[in-house]
Amino acid sequence: MADEEDAAYEAVSALGDPVRRRLYRYVAARPGWTGRDAAAEAAGISRSLAAHHLDRLVESGLLTTSFQRLSGRTGPGAGRPAKVYRRAEREHRVSLPPRAYDTLGRLLAGVVEEAGLDRELQAAARAAGRTAEPDTDPVTLLRERGYQPFEEPREDEHGSDGDGDGDGTTLRLHNCPFHALAEQHPALVCGMNLALIEGLLAGRRSAGGREWTAVMDPRREGCCVALKSKKNGS
Structure with a gap:
């Protein structure tokens, strides 16, 4: 220790x-x-x-x-x-005097998972996301919360994402703020995380009118959620 x-x-x-x-x-x-x-x-x-x-x-x-x-x-x-x-992948946490909020988080996640309260947790997370500053750029909100968003390079020369309902832009989230808990309770924490980001995005547009939608798209590194841009006015 x-x-x-x-x-x-x-x-x-x-x-x-x-x-x-x-x-x-x-x-x-x-x-x-x-x-x-x-x-x-x-x-x-x-x-x-x-x-x-x-x-x-x-x-x-x-x-x-x-x-x-x-x-x-x-x-x-x-x-x-x-x-x-x-x-580096290793986390560093400092609390003076020492605290054990990570232990509390693991205990609460375990209880929620055992009780099957996934939907209730997601509803609470989505509501919490909606309480963020209403006039703030959603990408700025994600950056302030430690997600470290970055634009993923487009794969084809036409800039299409292949699903026909976006403008081809994808934002990846380099950091998962809930990494330690997500490793132990992936379904619970990733579902909560998606709902939280959905709440943050609700009714908010980036500069230029770009609107984002959150999708579950886990990768080996970073956050399990990605953001896809919608066409303006869609």
């Missing part, structure tokens, strides 16, 4: 530097690997300074590293692989 607390304190202390916070937020929000040049440009600092801070974040367990050829080329003349970074 003490070792876990020490690791969490170390992670938090690493983010005390404002430059590291900017770098971490940028790298953590991206769905893939990030190179030093891109991170440095986003933070407005030199590449060498970005490298120093990024490696400090790795030492603290907040980021993980790999080596890739960022040009996408292979074979002779492709150049040496570059060091790249992405958010």
Whole structure:
């Protein structure tokens, strides 16, 4: 227990530097690997300074590293692989004094699941989502709640999503705010999460009038819910 607390304190202390916070937020929000040049440009600092801070974040367990050829080329003349970074999977929670809200969450989820109260939980989550600020962009609401939305590249040259009722734009959610509980109670928590996002989206449009609908579309990484854009006025 003490070792876990020490690791969490170390992670938090690493983010005390404002430059590291900017770098971490940028790298953590991206769905893939990030190179030093891109991170440095986003933070407005030199590449060498970005490298120093990024490696400090790795030492603290907040980021993980790999080596890739960022040009996408292979074979002779492709150049040496570059060091790249992405958010580490490990969670860090700090509470002073120590609290055990995660234990309470697991107990409550277990009781709800055993009692078969899935629909009641989803109704409560949907209602909670609707209480969010009515005039706020729904994508902003998701970002503020830690979902880290990003636009998924379109798969075909015509920009069609193949279902005939959208404009081809899909938003993926890089982070699941309920990851630990979702791993233990996937059906319950993912159903609640979908309902919560449906509530957040209800009656709200993004800038330019874009309307979103939430669908269950689990992937190996990130949130189980994706957002599909509807045609304006639909």
